[in-house]
Amino acid sequence: MTAFFCQPILNVVAISEDQEAMIVKRCDAIKEDLRTVQRDDAKSRVHLGTYYDDILSNYITPLNVRLVEKNLSNAGFIDNQNEFVKTKTTFVNDFTKYQQMLEELVAMDCKNEPEKFYDELVNVRQRRKTMEQDVLKMRRLISEHISLVESMRNKL
Amino acid sequence: MTEERKRSRSRKLTNGGRNLVLLGVFSTIVALTTTGISLAVYHNSGDIYLDRSRPGYLPDEEEIESEDVEEEEYDFGKIETLDAETVEVYLENLNAEARSLDEYSDSFDASALSDEKLGISE
Numbered sequence: 001m002t003a004f005f006c007q008p009i010l011n012v013v014a015i016s017e018d019q020e021a022m023i024v025k026r027c028d029a030i031k032e033d034l035r036t037v038q039r040d041d042a043k044s045r046v047h048l049g050t051y052y053d054d055i056l057s058n059y060i061t062p063l064n065v066r067l068v069e070k071n072l073s074n075a076g077f078i079d080n081q082n083e084f085v086k087t088k089t090t091f092v093n094d095f096t097k098y099q100q101m102l103e104e105l106v107a108m109d110c111k112n113e114p115e116k117f118y119d120e121l122v123n124v125r126q127r128r129k130t131m132e133q134d135v136l137k138m139r140r141l142i143s144e145h146i147s148l149v150e151s152m153r154n155k156l
Numbered sequence: 157m158t159e160e161r162k163r164s165r166s167r168k169l170t171n172g173g174r175n176l177v178l179l180g181v182f183s184t185i186v187a188l189t190t191t192g193i194s195l196a197v198y199h200n201s202g203d204i205y206l207d208r209s210r211p212g213y214l215p216d217e218e219e220i221e222s223e224d225v226e227e228e229e230y231d232f233g234k235i236e237t238l239d240a241e242t243v244e245v246y247l248e249n250l251n252a253e254a255r256s257l258d259e260y261s262d263s264f265d266a267s268a269l270s271d272e273k274l275g276i277s278e
Binding site for chain 2: 022023029030033035040043044048049051054055058059061063065066095096099100125128129135139142143150152153156
């Protein structure tokens with residue numbers, strides 16, 4: 001019960017009058033900054049996606065196939081690969097959602113609706129946080145795979 | 157008889173012209189519809205966000221230069237054996253990939269959209 005009432009309420013962010021005034025004043029500059037973030041993110045997404053695809057198709061999948069053929073595979077390798085594929089799909093979908101939200105934010109009228117603009121900015125930040133977590137999870141899964149291979153190497 | 161033939165020919169020409177206009181209108185509607193559907197799919201699938209041929213999203217000069225340098229890609233699928241040596245090479249290459257990946261580890265950090273960065277902090 002207490003936990004229910006302690007849940008953070010999304011989208012309700014206190015914005016000061018100063019901040020509101022700054023959003024109105026710097027509206028065009030903020031939008032330009034957001035467009036730059038959009039471009040940089042697209043670049044990162046393409047590079048990260050290429051690395052993930054490469055690691056999955058040139059390393060993880062062929063190694064697991066070979067391990068199965070040689071009866072050296074174990075649940076750890078299979079689970080790791082499944083989780084990798086699942087998280088990669090999540091990463092791709094989260095990025096699309098994030099970019100759509102960012103695009104909507106850039107299209108908003110920050111001069112006349114600064115408060116609404118700020119609320120949406122907070123939502124985009126949360127979505128960006130999800131992206132950051134996806135990237136960290138992918139890296140963790142690669143490290144896990146490396147550890148599994150190192151353990152397996154000692155048994156060869 | 158000749159008069160009747162002339163009128164018939166004129167009617168045919170009129171119908172032909174009208175049909176040509178209808179064909180043009182129909183073709184335009186089909187083209188606009190299919191283009192609209194394609195653009196909707198392009199946008200909703202998220203491909204638009206990965207399309208770096210868009211103005212403002214073109215690769216930097218550095219990226220183009222690094223792409224020009226062709227390196228043979230490691231692919232474990234092409235290696236026949238599985239012994240300590242091949243696993244060692246595998247790990248070496250994979251660790252190199254992981255290090256390259258680490259350059260993008262802070263790609264989506266919070267600072268890019270912070271109040272300070274956007275100039276709206278108190």
